[in-house]
Amino acid sequence: MSLVGLVECKTRNVDSIKRAVREAFRLIDYSLPKVEKIVIKPNMCYYWDWSTGQTTDPLFVAALISLFREEISPDVKISIVESDASAMKCKYAFKYLGYEKLAKNCNVDLVNLSIVEAEKAAVRVADEFFEFMIPKIIREADLCVNVPKMKYMSFTKISAALKNIYGCNPYPKKFEYHSKLDKVIVALNKVMPFDLHVLDGLTVCGSKISRLGLVMASQDPVAIDAVAAKIMGVNPKSVAHLVLAEKEGLGKTSFVIKGVDIDFFRKRFPKRSLSERVIMLGYRVACKLGLDKRLV
Amino acid sequence: MEKINLGVIGLGFIGKVHLRNCLNLKSVRVVAAADSSKKALNYARNFGVKQLFTDYNELLKLKDLDAIIIALPTHLHAECAIKAMEEGKHVFLEKPIARNVEEGQKIVSASKKNCVKFMVGYPLRFVPEFVNLKSQMESGILGDIQLAYGVNIAAGPFFHRAESTIPRPVPEWWLNKELTGGGVLVDLGCHMINLLRWYFGEVTDVKARLGYRFNFDFEDYATCIMDFEFGASAVVNVGWFSQSTAVGIELFGTMSHAKAYFSPSSKVVTAIKLIIGRTPKFFIPYLKEISHFVDYIRDDDGENRLLGEDALRDLEVIAKAYKNQVK
Numbered sequence: 228m229s230l231v232g233l234v235e236c237k238t239r240n241v242d243s244i245k246r247a248v249r250e251a252f253r254l255i256d257y258s259l260p261k262v263e264k265i266v267i268k269p270n271m272c273y274y275w276d277w278s279t280g281q282t283t284d285p286l287f288v289a290a291l292i293s294l295f296r297e298e299i300s301p302d303v304k305i306s307i308v309e310s311d312a313s314a315m316k317c318k319y320a321f322k323y324l325g326y327e328k329l330a331k332n333c334n335v336d337l338v339n340l341s342i343v344e345a346e347k348a349a350v351r352v353a354d355e356f357f358e359f360m361i362p363k364i365i366r367e368a369d370l371c372v373n374v375p376k377m378k379y380m381s382f383t384k385i386s387a388a389l390k391n392i393y394g395c396n397p398y399p400k401k402f403e404y405h406s407k408l409d410k411v412i413v414a415l416n417k418v419m420p421f422d423l424h425v426l427d428g429l430t431v432c433g434s435k436i437s438r439l440g441l442v443m444a445s446q447d448p449v450a451i452d453a454v455a456a457k458i459m460g461v462n463p464k465s466v467a468h469l470v471l472a473e474k475e476g477l478g479k480t481s482f483v484i485k486g487v488d489i490d491f492f493r494k495r496f497p498k499r500s501l502s503e504r505v506i507m508l509g510y511r512v513a514c515k516l517g518l519d520k521r522l523v
Numbered sequence: 524m525e526k527i528n529l530g531v532i533g534l535g536f537i538g539k540v541h542l543r544n545c546l547n548l549k550s551v552r553v554v555a556a557a558d559s560s561k562k563a564l565n566y567a568r569n570f571g572v573k574q575l576f577t578d579y580n581e582l583l584k585l586k587d588l589d590a591i592i593i594a595l596p597t598h599l600h601a602e603c604a605i606k607a608m609e610e611g612k613h614v615f616l617e618k619p620i621a622r623n624v625e626e627g628q629k630i631v632s633a634s635k636k637n638c639v640k641f642m643v644g645y646p647l648r649f650v651p652e653f654v655n656l657k658s659q660m661e662s663g664i665l666g667d668i669q670l671a672y673g674v675n676i677a678a679g680p681f682f683h684r685a686e687s688t689i690p691r692p693v694p695e696w697w698l699n700k701e702l703t704g705g706g707v708l709v710d711l712g713c714h715m716i717n718l719l720r721w722y723f724g725e726v727t728d729v730k731a732r733l734g735y736r737f738n739f740d741f742e743d744y745a746t747c748i749m750d751f752e753f754g755a756s757a758v759v760n761v762g763w764f765s766q767s768t769a770v771g772i773e774l775f776g777t778m779s780h781a782k783a784y785f786s787p788s789s790k791v792v793t794a795i796k797l798i799i800g801r802t803p804k805f806f807i808p809y810l811k812e813i814s815h816f817v818d819y820i821r822d823d824d825g826e827n828r829l830l831g832e833d834a835l836r837d838l839e840v841i842a843k844a845y846k847n848q849v850k
Binding site: 272273274275276279313314315316319322323325327328506510513518520521522523 | 536539540543566569681690691692693695698736737738739766791794797798800
């Protein structure tokens with residue numbers, strides 16, 4: 228069983244977040260290795276800033292950078308990475324979401340994975356082979372840190388650590404993968420395994436936006452996602468990409484919680500109501516029937 | 524009565540709204556559509572539009588077209604509208620009339636020179652709540668209006684599709700000040716300025732404070748303070764920063780106060796109505812403005828509530844607001 232550290236962070240500032248992350252690392256017995264190159268992958272799914280609960284708070288990333296510089300070395304090279312997506316371009320997202328300011332203030336690089344050097348890699352998931360371009364910067368990093376959000380998704384039920392790595396695929400037309408999303412998520416995690424997952428649950432988007440104040444860390448992306456699912460009121464065993472990821476050896480859906488009790492956050496998370504779930508189901512059905520083409 | 528033959532140029536979000544609405548108007552026949560995107564043209568094809576063009580110049584050459592709806596990016600307004608007018612077509616142009624006053628003037632001149640009818644789309648002028656508020660004001664029940672408050676806050680280009688949960692791509696021209704002519708003050712400010720000028724007459728003085736939450740070189744929120752020729756003063760807040768929409772006017776008179784807000788139906792209701800081919804509430808003001816345009820074309824002495832000059836005045840006020848910035 229994998230360790231997952233849960234810490235409450237009541238205040239949204241760099242010092243408080245840094246304290247909470249440090250505590251989360253202590254709870255899962257994780258010590259930062261002495262490395263030279265670090266890659267941080269926040270969640271920047273669209274042009275919605277941290278206050279919507281949809282994208283990683285740049286202040287959260289600033290706290291991580293500060294912690295890495297304190298614990299590893301002031302000179303450690305840090306790159307924040309993201310790739311272009313069907314509805315989002317990095318050059319605008321970096322600016323819009325506050326990452327350009329962060330990069331300037333913290334002296335880190337912003338890297339659009341869709342335009343950097345990459346090498347082809349093949350991977351098998353279940354009975355299917357996939358080929359992706361793997362950005363060199365990820366392959367050559369000494370430490371890859373995943374900083375996801377936790378949210379509901381219409382096609383995958385939840386999005387957290389595993390789904391965030393989907394954004395490391397440099398290919399911009401990601402909607403083309405939607406028919407086999409679960410396998411693609413697992414495949415990308417297999418070819419680009421991240422070392423550490425630190426979930427930004429300070430502001431979350433469930434049925435509504437809420438200041439949950441959660442900082443969660445684990446070295447196991449499956450375990451941290453299973454905890455995120457439970458907090459969101461979703462059975463981890465009902466999330467296809469989680470089950471598949473476990474089968475493929477990416478981690479375990481069984482976990483040991485360290486720190487704050489899971490119920491503390493589970494009670495506070497703004498879960499979807501039955502009617503909202505029915506609406507999402509209806510939307511998925513409408514998409515499958517091609518009725519979404521009638522929308523504007 | 525004979526139907527008006529219409530062409531729609533530009534099938535982005537608003538272009539599609541106009542297309543759907545026109546298909547529901549008995550007085551109109553949608554003859555053709557143009558867009559640089561083949562996917563957008565497929566949308567029109569699925570609704571039975573026969574003549575489709577990736578180059579709008581081809582569409583303008585069609586002899587049987589009476590009028591054109593232009594829903595292109597702002598930087599293409601002047602070129603396309605003037606070409607259409609030179610081809611003798613009546614023009615309905617999406618707001619803002621143009622990127623700047625100079626371009627707007629050229630469009631207005633071309634409409635006069637070519638003797639075609641020209642209207643700029645301001646759907647809020649057709650929202651019953653705002654029409655009723657004006658009637659209330661004019662009835663005198665509120666006394667003399669001294670202060671007004673206008674608000675138009677939305678997500679701007681960064682919004683979910685009106686009816687779904689999937690993010691929509693933001694066309695890059697939205698993020699280029701050279702192509703849009705400005706930020707939210709142009710995009711949403713023109714709606715509110717137009718509405719308040721309709722209520723209170725011309726603006727005699729305007730000041731603006733601009734905000735940049737999202738770090739672009741154009742404003743994503745703004746506050747305007749305006750004085751009007753009939754003595755009222757107004758504060759207008761506009762913003763592109765919220766996933767929740769607020770569009771409203773509040774009037775404060777010597778006898779009483781009144782307010783009107785426009786709230787479209789929920790995304791789910793909108794989606795269901797679109798799928799089953801009904802008109803969602805959000806579409807209705809757009810439907811009414813096109814209907815008004817068609818009536819204006821048909822009737823030689825018809826009233827046009829939204830003349831090109833009117834839209835030009837809005838742009839002049841915005842230009843003055845950019846000039847008179849309060850830090």
